[in-house]
Structures are given as C-alpha cells and as structure tokens.
Amino acid sequence: MDSVNRFGPELILLAMAAVIILADIGWALAGTGAERMRRPALGALALTGTAASIIWSALLIAFDEQGEAFSGMIRVDDFALFFNFLFAGTAAIVILASIDFLRRNRFVAEYYALILASTAGMMLLASTIDLIAIFVALELTGISLYILVAFMKDGRSSEAGLKYLLLGAISSAVALYGMAYLFGITGSTSLDEIGLVVSEANGETRSALVLAMVFLIAGFGFKMAIVPFQMWVPDVYEGAPTPVTAFLSVGSKAAGFAVVMRIFLTALGDGSISSDWATVFAILAAISMSLGNITALVQGNIKRMLGYSSIAQAGTFLIGLAVVAAADPQLLLGTSAVLFFLGTYAFTNLGAFIAVIAISSKIGSDQIADYAGVAKRSPLLALGLTICLLSLTGIPPTAGFIAKVYVFNAAVQADLVWLAIVGVLNSVVAAYYYLRVVLNMYTAEPASEESIQPGYYLGLAMVVAVVGLLVIGIFPSPLLEASEAAARVFG
C-alpha cells in the first residue's frame, strides 16, 4: 500500500485522465441536450485532478510519508515533491488558459486527458531512480506532448508536431544508447547502484563512461532545449497551439532538468567523472545563452522570440549545473539555484505566454509589430506582460532578479567568474529585445481603438502567474527554503 500511496500524485492524474475520456463518452450518449455543459464540466474535472494531485503531495509531506516505492523504481523525496508541486501547478494554469482557447475544438476531453498524462510523466521523471522507469516516463511525457503539439490539425500545427516527434524520437534513441553503455559498464539500471560502481571505477572503464555521458547529455539536451540541441524550439513553439507552447516551455524543460539532475548527481556524481560533465555544461551554458539571446534579437514573431529566449534561459539554468561539480557547499548552492530558477521561471514564462494567448487571439497575429499600442487597448494585459518580460530580463522587484542573482552568485563562489560575466552580458543583450516589446506596446499608435478583453479564466490564470512572480520577488525565502531542502537530497 505504501507504494500506491507514494505514487498517489501521479496516479490521481492518470485516473482523472481516464475519467475525463469516459465522461466524454457519457456526454456523447446523453445526446445534444447536455452538450452546453460538456466543456466547462470537462475543464472542471481536469482542474480537480491537478488540485487533488497537489493536495496529495501536500499530505505526503504532512504525514512524512516519503521513501521508495515499487521496489526501488521510484523515490519520493523532497526533490520529487518540489517538482510535483511545480508540474501540477503548471498544468493547472495551462488548463485554465486553455478553456477559452478550446471553445471551437471538438476534442476537448482528449486535450485535457493528454495534458494530465504528460504531467504525470513529468512528475515520474523527477521521482524515478531506475533507467527503465526513466525511459518509460520520458516517453509518456514525450508522446503525449507530440499529440498536443499536432493538436490543431492545420498545416502549421501538424508540421510542428512532425518536427517535434522526429527530433524527439532521435534524441530518445541517443539517450538510450548512452543508457545501454551505462548498463553495460555497471550491470545495473538502478541509479544508486550505478553511482556506487562508478565511484569504484578504475581507469579502464573511464572512457566508456565518458562516452555514455556524452550520449546522455545529447539525448536530454533536447528535452532541456539547450544549444546545440535546440533546432526544434522556434518551429515547434511557433506552430503549436499557444497553451501547449506554454506547457512545453515550462513543464517539458523543467522535467528535462529534473531527470538530468537525478541521473548526473546520483549515478555520475562521483568526482572523477563529474568534473568532465561540469565543464561540458559550463560551455553549453555559455553557448546557449549567447546564441539564444542573439537570435532572439532579430525575431519578428513573439512566440519565436519567447522560444529563443527560453533557450537562453535554459543556458542560465545550466550555470547552476556547471557549478555542482565543485565541493559539497557548491553542490547545494548549484542545485538549489537551478531549482529556485525553475520555480520562478514557471510563473514568468506562463504569464508571458498567457498574455500572448489573450492578445494574439484578439488581434489575430503573433507579430511583435502588431502589438503596437496594446497598452491603450488593454492596460492590465500590457502591464502583466510587461512585468513578465521585466522578470525574464531580471529587473527587481520581480522573481527573475532574485533567481539571476542567486545563479550568478553560485557561479562566482565556484570560481566560474567567466561564466557569471557571460551571463550578465547576456542579460544586457536580452533586455534589448524584451524591452522592445514593452516600448512597442506603450509608445506606438494602436491599429484600432477596440479594447482587448481576456476571458474570465484567462484573466485568472494571468493574475495567478503575475502575483506569483511578484510575491516571489519580494518574499523569496519560502521558495528558497523549499529548493534548498530539495537540493539537500543529493547532499
């Protein structure tokens, strides 16, 4: 029973996904009379599922019900619970933002069910400690997301879906090849046992371990969307339905970082190998930040711009991972910096994408040029988007400022001063294209005077995101403590 209990947050999401599909069949049988209630009811069911998942995770903490489940496949600890809250919260906000978006779509039930299934997959990615389970969770997340990206059935959405699927399949094959070598060297698929064997490894197996490490970085780099595994990001972000883009940019990326931290800190955390991957991550961090920001400068489409900006942000997270290789205090500092940054980034990016959903659905365009004068047509939306963009830039009093200070501080303390300098320079570059959107919204003349009114649900989601990032920006200590507690798992 313990196993099922600890698996609860994921289980309830999967159960709710099944309930939603069955309820939809029920509605089809009930005839057209009940049709009016179908969409709100299905949305409510999906939200109930995420809420129940959050409550279950909270109960696991309250009753101190932590430990392993399913004979060492899953470990529910502070790290896994941190991500449970992050993913369930993200899913809830995305579902809220999708309700208006799905007004004209027939397949509402499938959409919600897939969101819940991929959320469960992401939670599993953060809690699994066995390579087989990691692979299954990776594909559960991935396959659900491929369908969601291709959901709109028009040319652009299918094209984005095909690109995402092809590159996703290649990347999981590459990661699997690395896992195969890891299994061959150590004879186990459990991360703890692999870590034990790796720490006793001698010079002979080292080259094979480095090979496995490179394959794993290449495979999971796709999920994290870091350079040079970022080719899919702008196309998929542009073509996918915008709520799905928001989900991808926050959920999928955070899941990638969660599983990389699990694998690299547990299985490959030994000093002889960790300095190697830390160097790789430091270089990739610098390239991701620079390339992401410079390419974002010339983008005309706001979804593409946010896509490139998310590549740059992923580079900033990677600084935290690069810091980890040094001694113990840095391990804590680096991992907790990544976790804290992921927490703030979730609010920030969700807020930005929700504003884009609200504005673009009204003006019928994703072009930054068409955002001219939005502040006159909808002052509150423009203010919300401005706050989110300021947070992405890293300007106080928003959450993004604290997160950047935390990460750069970690880099300086680990003697990676050059990386911190690259990061700060990139923040300056980033400010240019983020503030360009803000300027355009406030100073340019609007094309029409018609006001933009987001729907009730969309407005609520926006308020949650913006209030969240301001609260974290002013009172960062609860999230800081939570991320430090989660990072201590690897201590």
Next chain:
Amino acid sequence: MIPIENFLVLSSILFSIGIYGVLARRNAVLIIMSVELMLQAVSINFIAFAVYLYPEQFTGLIFAIFVITIAAAEVGLALGIILRIFRNKGTSNVDEVDMLKW
C-alpha cells in the same frame, strides 16, 4: 562463442547508419525507419551486455522489451501525423513541409 565485441561493433554500425539516414533522408517515413535502426542498435547492445556480462539477471532483456514496445507506439503516432501532413500538403518530404522556418 562469438565474442561480445562483434555485437558491440554491429550495434555501433547500425546506430551510425541510423544517424546517417536521419540526416540524409528527406522522406519522413524513411527518417522514422532510420530512427528504428538506431533503436534496434540500442536493443542489440542491451541484449549483448545482458547475455555476456550479466547472465544471472534479466534487467537488460527487460529493458530491450520496453524499447521495442515503446518504439512501436512512437511509430504509430508518427505515421498518424505523417498521414495528416500528407492530406494537408500532398507530400511527406520534410523539405517541402516548410510553413515554419526549418
């Protein structure tokens, strides 16, 4: 008995052919087939390691079964999306699917 190196070399050759196919082929169906080659290379690796180095446990063989099963699910989905694109555009060539900048 065939030494394990032969299997590892076979698998790395298969994997390389797969990567070459992914990069060189322009037809989406052929790209999917190349990905399958890469996954089969992984399965060969797992089974060779499991049989030669760790004959007392089944983990490697189980992993190979998982790889095969999930790859099947992925291919099913891929063909579905390719069909949808074919209906929209009348082609499954990834160079002609270019509404978004590639």
